[in-house]
Amino acid sequence: MNPAVLSQHMSQRYLRRKITHWIMMGVLALASGLALIPLLSLSAYVLTQGIPGLGINFFTHLPQPIGETGGGMANSILGTLTLVVLASLIGVPWGIGTGLYLSEYPPGRLSTAVRFSADLLASIPSIIIGLFVYTLIVIPMRRFSLIAGGVALGIIMIPTLARSTEELLRRVPVHVREAGLALGLPRWKVILRIVLLGNARAISTGIILSIARVAGETAPLLFTSFNNQYWQRGLGQPSSSLPVQIYTYAISPYEDWHQQAWTGALILVLLVFTMNILTRILLSPRGSSS
Amino acid sequence: MRRLVSVLFGFFSLSSVVIMIAVATEAATLINGAGATFPFPLYSKWFAEFHKVDAEVEINYQSIGSGGGIRQFTEHTIDFGATDIPMTQEQLSKAHSPILHIPTVVGAVVLTYNLPGIPSGLKLSSDVISELFLGKIKTWSDARIAQMNPGVKLPNEPVTIIRRSDGSGTTAIFTDYLTKVSPDWKTRVGTGTAVNWPVGLGGKGNEGVAGLIQQTPGSLGYTELVFAKINHLSYVAIKNQAGEFVEPNLNSVTLAASSAIKSMPKDYRTSITNPSLKGAYPISAFTYLLVHESMPKAKGEKIIKFLHWALGAGQQYAQKLYYSPLPPEMISKVNHTIEAIHLVPDQHE
Amino acid sequence: MSNFRLRKRARREIHLGDLVFSYFLRALSFGLALLLAVIGFFLFRGAFASISRYGWSFVTESVWDPVQEVFGSAPVLYGTLVSSLIAVSIAAPLSVAIALFLNEVVPPKIGKTIGFLVEMLAAIPSVVYGLWGIFVLAPWLRTRIEPILAQDLGWIPIFSGPYYGVGMLAAGLILSIMIIPTVFSISREIFKTIPTAQREAALALGATRWEMMKISILGSSKSGIGGAIILGLGRALGETMAVTMVIGNRAEISASLLAPAQTMASVIANEYAEATSDIHLSALIEIGFLLFVVTFIINAFARLFILRETKS
Secondary structure, X not given: OOHHHHHXXXXXXXXXXXXXXXXXXXXXHHHHHHHHHHHHHHHHHHHHHHHHHOOHHHHHOOOOOOOOOOOOOHHHHHHHHXXXXXXXXXXXXXXXXXXXXXXXXXXXXXXXXXXXXXXXHHHOOHHHHHHHHHHHHHHHHOOOOHHHHHHHHHHHHHHHHHHHHHHHHHOOOXXXXXXXXXXOOOXXXXXXXXXXXXXXXHHHHHHHHHHHHXXXXXHHHOOOOOOOOOOOOOOOOOOOOHHHHHHXXXXXXXXXXXXXXXXXXXXXXXXXXXXXXXXXXXXXXXXXXX | OHHHHHHHHHHHHHHHHHHHXXXXXXXXXXXXXXXXXXXXXXXXXXXXXXXXXXXXEEEEEEOOOHHHHXXXXXXXXXXXXXXXXXXXXXXXXHXXXXXXXXXXXXXXXXXXXXXXXXXXXXXXXXXXXXXXXXXXXXXXXXXXXXXXXXOOOOOOOEOEEEEEOOOOHHHXXXXXXXXXXXXXXXXXXXXXXXXXXXXXEEEOHHHHHHHHHHHOOOEEEEXXXXXXXHOOOEEOEEEOOOXXXXXXXXXXXXXXXXXXXXXXXXXXXXXXXXXXXXXXXXXXXXXXXXEEOEEEHHHHHHHHHHHHHHHOOOHHHHHHOOOEOOOHHHHHHHHHHHHOOEEEOOOOO | OHHHHHHXXXXXXXXXXXXXXXXXXXXXXXXXXXXXXXXXXXXXXXXXXXXXXXXXXXXXXXXEEOOOOEEOOHHHHHHHHHHHHHHHHHHHHHHHHHHHHHHHXXXXXXXXXXXXXXXXXXHOOHHHHHHXXXXXXXXXXXXXXXXXXXXXXXXXXXHXXXXXXXXXXXXXXXXXXXXHHHHHHHHHHHHHHOOHHHHHHHHHOOOOHHHHHHHHHHHHHHHHHHHHHHHHHHHHHHOOHHHHHHOOOOOOOOOOXXXXXXXXXXXXXXXXXXXXXXXHHHHHHHHHHHHHHHHHHHXXXXXXXXXXXXXX
């Protein structure tokens, strides 16, 4: 082939490849933009629909009977706080303990099984956890209750926290542990004081993230903590929670309730986003000690 | 680092305080009930008003549907249930203890529709209604609908049937009516709180159905009257046994209720759909609270107090929310039934 | 492994405290595995009445009729499968494209920020998606998109029949948004593990940036991406609240995507608290049990894929 034709052929091919490249870049950019549309639309709606309902009443009042305005979600907010605390009381020690076992003790059959169980448990639809807790706690107790809701959310926390703790602690260099052991500290102290507390910042981000996740769960609460239009009356009684209240209001036909559902959603989203951003700050290189 | 630990510690101690407060406020009596969505607007008013009468009592009522009310009540997860359809003999025998049905008010199930420009009063006969819900009549401009509604501009649009997705007393009342008027419905679908619908979209609760109708032009569904009223939905005038097109109102619903008084069974479990009386609205029903015949003292006393209140002072709220009060001759009977409830000493759970 | 060295050291002097502590952690870990087994057992026990009464017909029959006590879950399984497949077929290419774009094209700082935003999609609670679905997505579909689909593409069975806004399509769309972050973050993690040398090799041979991505990135992470997609599928299958709020709740097999449907999770959310007969309840628990088993299988698969990736 004549070199001139060859080079023309080459440059044509090159051009075609270049064009494909640019088209694909466009496609990739478009895809990224597309994925952000729902986030933008959702945030915009939650803000514009939710803000008008923000007021002191929303945080201090109980729900009103149908057709009467001025009600709020005070009890739901307290309910969600209580549920999150209960869930943490179960989920945090159990999850972190399991994570410690997985990262600090030699691998064996148990740790393989536990790792697999944790991954499975984490991916089980949360409504199934609700079913389970209903038969385990609600039926024997003969009452929907905060405890049942807290247990359901706690169970959901365990596997994610166990795995994130394990992942985080694996990154801790061995010599840190060895230094502790060399000082003559017993192993349990090394694990608790040096490995765990030494990485408290990282561990706490794991905790915050798992709290953020369960705070927005609705399905497992439908038949555990149920709902209540009054203030909660103790842990053995049903209680309102933000997600369930949003759900109830969202599918209702009342204008005023829709408004409150949006405002509730705004609070919930703010709560969850704040926690997520907080973890980013905690993990940013500047403040990190590990 | 230390600071972080103390922040976390602080969070936990603060939250335990929150829990302590939550536990400490257990003083008031909390009574839990759940069930029918049909009377929910009235009940939510009642429980709020009764709280003003007796501040010690908080009655938490969740409208999860009559099916759920019966289920959770027989599971003993709630103190009282609420249903629009009496429990069946089978359900009663499965419950471990005797159960009382306390009728509270009379309500009407209305057929509501979303046809822009056509206000309430569209006329439909029972056979057209059953064929619409069987999916045999598919468009609004169907000749049989047009024939009953001369002068109404019916759109040439498909009919979107909206019905319940959950177990529902409203469904039971409506399907009870359809079963009575349509042999075809009786064999193909039948009566129940949840049935195998031939067509339609499902909404959760009366609230959900009303919400879906609002959102869907060309839809037809069924809800309790008050849901249509509050949400400004149009509703149908239904042809009754006497051959008149009747709209649901205090008068036509009360007539339907009074038609049943003579043959009222002792436990009030009766159906008043498709009455033969002139002027009576064809799809109405008593709605009931379910209570145990024997109850622990502390809660039982409060529940009895509430029931008497509901049948007395409570009845005045019914009309404002488009329910019909119980006929006076029934009220005294029901009050007797309530007095028969016996209280047993509290056991600590 | 480092743990090995630790073990040796620990063996030399065993404190009572160490013993107690290690047994405590072991008990917690064992408890986690036990918890899973107990959940499975409870579901099986609850479902037993339905399993023994209906046998295989439970998954093959398509009538869900609580009045006649006939329970066939085929429509529910179908609804679950189709809505999840819609979700995956939209989310998978999008997520991989975003991961490529953010990891390989834009400057790291911008990539990090946008990546964070995409991951925020995962943080939004399901019920908020549902709220948005009812009041924004469904009306938009009903007034803007579905009329066009029905009019111009109505001859294709999947776009035939009346439309309502809510339905299979709405559920599939909302699910796709919800699983994008899952598939995206795993894909990005995988891309990050590919050594820079591999990219440079392709570029040095004269490949354009896109060709480099095709050859050295996508080519060598196929099974990892497969695993990511399967995990996304797993998440879509079990998603409850948002789906329940927009799918229309009707248990029927319909070719049209515009028609309402019902999924395994949504039927439980709708009917569980309200089921009146014991057999109805048992049938619902059996659906929960099936969902449990499916999750089990899906996860085993995804792990297999991702494991193969990280080993090679």
